[in-house]
Amino acid sequence: MPTRTALRVETKGMLLGLLGVAIFSLTLPATRVAVESLNPLFVGTGRAVVASLLALIYLTAGRQRTPTRGELKALVVVALGVVLGFPIFTSLAMRHVDASHGGVMLGILPLATAAAGFVFSRERPSPSFWVMASMGSALVIAFSIFKGAGTMQLADLLLLVAVLSAAIGYAIGARLTQTMGGLQVISWALVISSPFLIVPMILYAPVTGHVSSAAWISFAYVSLASQFLGFLPWFKGLSLGGVARVGQTQLLQPFFTIAAASLLLGEVVDATTVAFAVAVFGVVAIGRQLNISRKS
Numbered sequence: 590m591p592t593r594t595a596l597r598v599e600t601k602g603m604l605l606g607l608l609g610v611a612i613f614s615l616t617l618p619a620t621r622v623a624v625e626s627l628n629p630l631f632v633g634t635g636r637a638v639v640a641s642l643l644a645l646i647y648l649t650a651g652r653q654r655t656p657t658r659g660e661l662k663a664l665v666v667v668a669l670g671v672v673l674g675f676p677i678f679t680s681l682a683m684r685h686v687d688a689s690h691g692g693v694m695l696g697i698l699p700l701a702t703a704a705a706g707f708v709f710s711r712e713r714p715s716p717s718f719w720v721m722a723s724m725g726s727a728l729v730i731a732f733s734i735f736k737g738a739g740t741m742q743l744a745d746l747l748l749l750v751a752v753l754s755a756a757i758g759y760a761i762g763a764r765l766t767q768t769m770g771g772l773q774v775i776s777w778a779l780v781i782s783s784p785f786l787i788v789p790m791i792l793y794a795p796v797t798g799h800v801s802s803a804a805w806i807s808f809a810y811v812s813l814a815s816q817f818l819g820f821l822p823w824f825k826g827l828s829l830g831g832v833a834r835v836g837q838t839q840l841l842q843p844f845f846t847i848a849a850a851s852l853l854l855g856e857v858v859d860a861t862t863v864a865f866a867v868a869v870f871g872v873v874a875i876g877r878q879l880n881i882s883r884k885s
Contacts, residue, residue, distance in 0.1 A: 602830025606838040609823025614845030616815040617695070618688040618853045619807035620680055626804035629684050631793035632811065633677035634786040639812035641783035644776035653773050660769065661781075663761050667774060668782040670758025676816065678751035685744040689856050692846030693736065694748040696729025696869075699839040701752050705760035706832030714833045718876060722833075725840045725872040732843070732865045759836065762820070763827035771824030775817060837876045840869045 623632045647653070656664055682691055700722050703714060714722070758778075765774045826835045844866040850856040 599830045599834070602826045602828070602835050603838060605822040605826030606830065606835035607826075607841070609819050609821075609826060610838050610842045611845060612814050612819035613823070614692070614842050615849050615853075616811055617679065617683060617691045617846050618850045619810045619815070621683045621688040621691075621850075621854065622807040623804050623811065624680055624683050626798075626800040627795060627808060628793040629680035630677065631790060631795070632808060633680035634790040634793070636676055636808065636812040636816045637672045637779055637786050638783050638790050639809075640816035641779040643813065643817050644779040647772060648776050648780065653776070656769070656777055660765060661777075663765050664774070664777050664781060667758045667762045667765065668778040670754040670756075671762065671775070671820075672758075672778050672782045672816070673786070674754025675751045675758070676811070678747045678754065682744040682747040682751070685742065687856060688850040688854060689847045690733070690736070691744075691748055692843040692850065693729055693733040694745055695752060695846070696732070696840065696843040697726045697749075698752050698755060698842070699836045700726040701756035702759050702836035702839065703833040705756040706763070706836065709757070709760040709764065718833065721872055721876040722837065725837065725869055725876070728865060728869050728872065729840065729843055732862075735861065759823075759827060760832050762824050763832050766824040766828040771828070772821045774824055775820035779817070834876070837873050840873050841866075844869065 620632060679691065703719075703722050707714065762771075762774045762778070769777075826838075829835075844862065847856070847858055847862055851858045
């Protein structure tokens with residue numbers, strides 16, 4: 590039975606995870622606004638390049654140690670997942686579907702993150718945990734089908750690739766956080782990947798035409814908050830509470846995103862959305878109590 594100290598650590602992990610989710614929940618609405626005036630490949634690559642400047646300042650000013658060879662290999666995987674894959678595929682998708690649709694599609698991320706934790710972080714969720722994770726994912730998929738056209742679009746496929754990319758990056762990043770710290774993980778991932786993203790950023794940068802101030806503000810948000818600052822509480826939360834359990838907080842992200850889309854983009858939130866949000870919250874609350882064993 591978990592001790593009080595262990596429960597406090599897990600609770601802290603859950604709260605940090607929720608803070609990370611709240612930050613990330615604005616990503617799709619902000620991206621949606623940005624790609625209305627900016628090329629999605631510029632948004633997807635440029636956000637990483639901008640964030641890498643902050644990362645470089647942090648690493649240099651803090652005199653952070655250089656990663657070991659093993660850590661560097663893992664950082665390449667993190668970079669491919671959360672610096673390259675997720676931003677680019679979501680930016681491309683946001684040209685074709687609205688933010689609330691995208692938010693619902695990303696609702697399967699917790700199950701993908703738990704699966705990645707199973708493979709990469711030596712976590713062993715109990716069968717009952719998998720049942721609850723599956724139920725939560727089924728809820729958000731049912732929501733997507735109910736609210737959508739009932740057919741799989743190209744944008745949906747792009748979002749599913751984004752989910753896979755993020756899940757692997759989250760799991761590997763959480764493991765690295767145990768020895769490096771969350772901000773170091775995302776900082777090094779940004780720094781080692783940015784040289785490869787500068788050229789495409791320049792190629793797809795706006796040259797002519799009007800770019801709205803809202804687009805630039807949204808681009809700044811996804812660059813600074815989504816691509817850098819949000820990973821500090823997120824990776825720390827995953828490390829403290831476990832990838833599978835804290836990853837369940839992502840079940841709430843679609844509904845945070847829908848609420849943000851309503852405020853920022855004027856999308857309507859109806860009673861069905863509220864009902865699904867309550868149901869998903871219940872699944873997360875139950876999943877929070879189930880056993881997750883962690884092998885050394």
